[in-house]
Amino acid sequence: MGVVLNLDEGKRDGATIARLMSLTGADMGRVNELILSKAGSDVDMIPEVANHLISSGGKRLRPMLTLAAAQMFGYVGDGHVKLATSVEFMHTATLLHDDVVDESDLRRGKKTARMIWGNQASVLVGDFLLGQAFRMMVDVGSLEALDILSTAASIIAEGEVMQLAAANNLETTEDEHFAVIKAKTAALFSAAAEVGPVIAGASKTDKAALRSYGVNLGLAFQLIDDALDYGGSAQELGKNVGDDFREGKVTLPVILAYRRGSAEERKFWKGAIEEHQSDDAALDKAIGLIKKHGAIADTIARARHFGEIARDALGPLPATPQKAALIEVIDFCISRVN
Amino acid sequence: MGVVLNLDEGKRDGATIARLMSLTGADMGRVNELILSKAGSDVDMIPEVANHLISSGGKRLRPMLTLAAAQMFGYVGDGHVKLATSVEFMHTATLLHDDVVDESDLRRGKKTARMIWGNQASVLVGDFLLGQAFRMMVDVGSLEALDILSTAASIIAEGEVMQLAAANNLETTEDEHFAVIKAKTAALFSAAAEVGPVIAGASKTDKAALRSYGVNLGLAFQLIDDALDYGGSAQELGKNVGDDFREGKVTLPVILAYRRGSAEERKFWKGAIEEHQSDDAALDKAIGLIKKHGAIADTIARARHFGEIARDALGPLPATPQKAALIEVIDFCISRVN
Numbered sequence: 194m195g196v197v198l199n200l201d202e203g204k205r206d207g208a209t210i211a212r213l214m215s216l217t218g219a220d221m222g223r224v225n226e227l228i229l230s231k232a233g234s235d236v237d238m239i240p241e242v243a244n245h246l247i248s249s250g251g252k253r254l255r256p257m258l259t260l261a262a263a264q265m266f267g268y269v270g271d272g273h274v275k276l277a278t279s280v281e282f283m284h285t286a287t288l289l290h291d292d293v294v295d296e297s298d299l300r301r302g303k304k305t306a307r308m309i310w311g312n313q314a315s316v317l318v319g320d321f322l323l324g325q326a327f328r329m330m331v332d333v334g335s336l337e338a339l340d341i342l343s344t345a346a347s348i349i350a351e352g353e354v355m356q357l358a359a360a361n362n363l364e365t366t367e368d369e370h371f372a373v374i375k376a377k378t379a380a381l382f383s384a385a386a387e388v389g390p391v392i393a394g395a396s397k398t399d400k401a402a403l404r405s406y407g408v409n410l411g412l413a414f415q416l417i418d419d420a421l422d423y424g425g426s427a428q429e430l431g432k433n434v435g436d437d438f439r440e441g442k443v444t445l446p447v448i449l450a451y452r453r454g455s456a457e458e459r460k461f462w463k464g465a466i467e468e469h470q471s472d473d474a475a476l477d478k479a480i481g482l483i484k485k486h487g488a489i490a491d492t493i494a495r496a497r498h499f500g501e502i503a504r505d506a507l508g509p510l511p512a513t514p515q516k517a518a519l520i521e522v523i524d525f526c527i528s529r530v531n
Numbered sequence: 532m533g534v535v536l537n538l539d540e541g542k543r544d545g546a547t548i549a550r551l552m553s554l555t556g557a558d559m560g561r562v563n564e565l566i567l568s569k570a571g572s573d574v575d576m577i578p579e580v581a582n583h584l585i586s587s588g589g590k591r592l593r594p595m596l597t598l599a600a601a602q603m604f605g606y607v608g609d610g611h612v613k614l615a616t617s618v619e620f621m622h623t624a625t626l627l628h629d630d631v632v633d634e635s636d637l638r639r640g641k642k643t644a645r646m647i648w649g650n651q652a653s654v655l656v657g658d659f660l661l662g663q664a665f666r667m668m669v670d671v672g673s674l675e676a677l678d679i680l681s682t683a684a685s686i687i688a689e690g691e692v693m694q695l696a697a698a699n700n701l702e703t704t705e706d707e708h709f710a711v712i713k714a715k716t717a718a719l720f721s722a723a724a725e726v727g728p729v730i731a732g733a734s735k736t737d738k739a740a741l742r743s744y745g746v747n748l749g750l751a752f753q754l755i756d757d758a759l760d761y762g763g764s765a766q767e768l769g770k771n772v773g774d775d776f777r778e779g780k781v782t783l784p785v786i787l788a789y790r791r792g793s794a795e796e797r798k799f800w801k802g803a804i805e806e807h808q809s810d811d812a813a814l815d816k817a818i819g820l821i822k823k824h825g826a827i828a829d830t831i832a833r834a835r836h837f838g839e840i841a842r843d844a845l846g847p848l849p850a851t852p853q854k855a856a857l858i859e860v861i862d863f864c865i866s867r868v869n
Contacts, residue, residue, distance in 0.1 A: 236693045290658060294651040313632040316654055317691045320628060320661075324685030327665055331677045339669045339677065347662030353655045355574045 208524035210254070216518050217260040220274055224256050227278040231325045242306050242318040246285055249301045254522070255385045256281045258410075262389020262403050265515035272333040272392045279342060280385045282326035287349060287381075289319035294357065295440055338388040345384035352376025361441045361467045363451050363459070370448055371412065379411030386410075386519075402506050406519065409503035414526045416496040419444035420489050421529065423480055435476040441466045445495065449488035450479075458482055493527065500527050546862035548592070554856050555598040558612055562594050565616040569663045580644050580656040584623055587639045592860070593723045594619045596748075600727020600741050603853035610671040610730045617680060618723045620664035625687060625719075627657035632695065633778055676726040683722035690714025699779045699805045701789050701797075708786055709750065712757075717749025724748075724857075740844050744857065747841035752864045754834035757782035758827050759867065761818055773814040779804045783833065787826035788817075796820055831865065838865050 214221075232243035256277035263273035291297070292305040293312045299305060307315040323346070330339050355373045359365050386407030390399045422437040423446050437444050443466060451462045464470040465479060483489055500523045510516050552559075570581035594615035601611035629635070630643040631650045637643060645653040661684070668677050693711045697703050724745030728737045760775040761784050775782050781804060789800045802808040803817060821827055838861045848854050 234689055234692075236689055236696060238692050238696050239689065290654050293654055312650070313695055314692065316628050316632055317688055317695060321685055321688035321692065323658075323661065324681060324688055327681035328678070328685055331674060331681050334674055336669060336672055336674070340666070343662060343665035343669050347659055347666055350655050350659035350662055351572055351574055351577065354572075354576050354652065354659065357651055357655060358574060358576050 208521065208528040210252070210257070210518075210522055210525045212514065212521050213257050213261055213518040216264065216514055217257045220260045220264075220277070221253065221257065223271070223274045224253070224260070224277050224281065227274060227329075228281060231278065231282070231329065232322065234321070238310065238314055239318055239321055242289075242310050242314050243285065243322060245303075245306050245309065246288060246300070249303050251301060253281060255284055255381060258382065258385045258407065258519070258522070259389050261515045261518055262386045263393050264389075265510070265513055265519075266390045266393035266395040266399060268389070268393035270392075272335065272338075273389065275329045275333050276338060276342075276388050276392065277385075279326040279329045280381065280388075282322045282329075283342070283346060283349075284381060286319040286322040286326070287353075289315045289322070291353070294353065297436070299436075333392065335388075335392050338391050341384045341387055341391065345380045348376050348380040352378075352380065356442075359443060361443065363443060363447070363462055363466055365443050365448060367445065367448055370443070370445060374412060374415040375408065378415040379408045382411030382414065383407035399510070402510060405506035406503045409499040409506065410523055410526065412499040413496040413503065413523065416445055416492055416499070417527055417529050420446060420492045420496070422446075423483050423489060435471075435473075435479075438465070438476055438479055439471045441469060441471070445492045446483045446488040447479075449491055450483045450486045453486040453488070454482060496527055500524075546859065546866040548590070548595070548856075548860055548863045550852070550859050551595050551599055551856040554602065554852055555595045558598045558602075558615070559591065559595060561609070561612045562591070562598070562615050562619065565612060565667075566619060569616065569620070569667065570660065572659070576648065576652055577656055577659055580627075580648050580652050581623065581660060583641075583644050583647065584626060584638070585619075587641050589622075589639060591619060593622055593719060596720065596723045596745065596857070596860070597727050599853045599856055600724045601731050602727075603848070603851055603857075604728045604731035604733040604737060606727070606731035608730075610673065610676075611727065613667045613671050614676055614680075614726050614730065615723075617664040617667045618719065618726075620660045620667075621680070621684060621687075622719060624657040624660040624664070625691075627653045627660070629691070632691065635774070637774075671730065673726075673730050676729050679722045679725055679729065683718045686714045686718040690716075690718065694780075697781060699781065701781060701785070701800055701804055703781050703786060705783065705786055708781070708783060712750060712753040713746065716753040717746045720749030720752065721745035737848070740848060743844035744841045747837040747844065748861055748864065750837040751834040751841065751861065754783055754830055754837070755865055755867050758784060758830045758834070760784075761821050761827060773809075773811075773817075776803070776814055776817055777809045779807060779809070783830045784821045784826040785817075787829055788821045788824045791824040791826070792820060834865055838862075 228247055232247060233240050259277040259280050260273055288300065289306060292300055292307050293315050297305050298308055330342055352373055352375070356377055359369065359373060383404050384407070387400055387404040390403050419437065422434065422444065424434070447462065447466065451459055454462065461478065465475050503523050504520055507516055507519060566585055570585060571578050597615040597618050598611055626638065627644055630638055630645050631653050635643050636646055668680055690711055690713070694715055697707065697711060721742050722745070725738055725742040728741050757775065760772065760782065762772070785800065785804065789797055792800065799816065799820070803813050841861050842858055845854055845857060
């Protein structure tokens, strides 16, 4: 696969989500039970497809955000467990549909559900999980949390369509790209974080703080994901390096390299992204150009920018173990580029 | 396309939904405005795809059920308009995803959205409409209506997966088939009818009556749809005669003809449904066998059975124009076979 970038510049040593995992461990046990139970059905194909993806070793970062954010404001009850499970189901449904839309073969290092059970099952089981997510939210009974999460569901789909419409368009500006990832990725991080203070009955200011933390964390997370697609190895990534390139996705490293490139380089990008001349040799060349123009380093710099906004969003909140854990998550997300 | 059955046996003369349309006309004007507004987005592809299907001349039977059922119990407000629009969006989202799952080329006599904008857009715009449906429900603020409609969303998807898993399986029993259509079709009719009395604050008995009416009407509706696939013309149907046959769908006419057939006939069905030997000559033969065994007449008889249960479900309710209109709908659904 050729050139592998040294991305050490993005790493803060030892950043982990250990503190978050420890704080939410007991609650996550209940989330995991609820996931299994609510993905169940007498129709065998449903738990088979759902569990294939659910058990594939995702970090379950989003539900942990909901749990920690609810704990942070002293929430007592089991509503946060149900909302966290809803958030994870919304995410899983999106992944099932994404893999159909992107025609992906691999996800987290395993065959995608659509490769095993077909596109049809992936579409329909995604719909089922989305329905189950809404049922759990309704069960919690907070209209405010329902509003936030149902709005996120619309915005995520809108972001995916924006991405589809912008596919292969190298003239996409950085701002337009931020609008896409804000909708398709950051909206769910934001909703996941905000519903914590919402069910805990926290103040408007506290809700706004967690919402701002979530959206900026989500932006940072997605930018690092996009950087990883041109570095790292398939094993770490759980996807193949160059997947985005081969699918003609216009992510930030490409946007920067294209805008900074010579006329000749832009011609190469046109062929690669718009006309799918994206074999391994082209990928090597793309990685070389991205390196030459510092496009990975600057993608990471943009991610850091959003990470700092996320950190400051939590600034006024009292020092709690949850606050410390949520700040560590920012460093962890950015240090995934290693 | 060969043999066309005379299906006059299923017709009650002059059955129309004129009364329902007249009673709900003003409210449907508001539903149609809300549909256009909530299918809107700055992302152009979303209204394009959504409106293609929305403007394709569906009868909008389901939202009219919600409106009439709310009127019936004296509802005052605009919640029924929002819930009716949600119901239509849930239906539209299902159609968009169904056409992807079934690889359909035509819907209501027009090219399907997936043939024009691709499977990807159909999946994602369906997701968007589902998100918008939930936002409108949340806006109405009735947790009971939310519970009913979100449960329906899960059950519909579950029914679609059941259908997928049972695809091409000629050993499907009539009961198993009823379970599939109850989930994939009747659940939404049931929810559409039940949320009317729910937002009107009607009694438990009244809610149960409308729920029972809806589920049985939905069963009758789907059975007649399945009968139409082996009769009628593409123009009336908005789909091609024989679509179900070519897709290897095991519907009630096929189940009955298979169970009543000779060993040789069952061999023909195996080849046609399981091995996709389903060209025009095979379709002619299938229609002949279905006719020979009275499978259309008996599919209509089953539909009438459910129609009678729907009628009796409304029995104890006071005579109102809405009640008369809902009863006419039963006759109309069954008389579509003409």
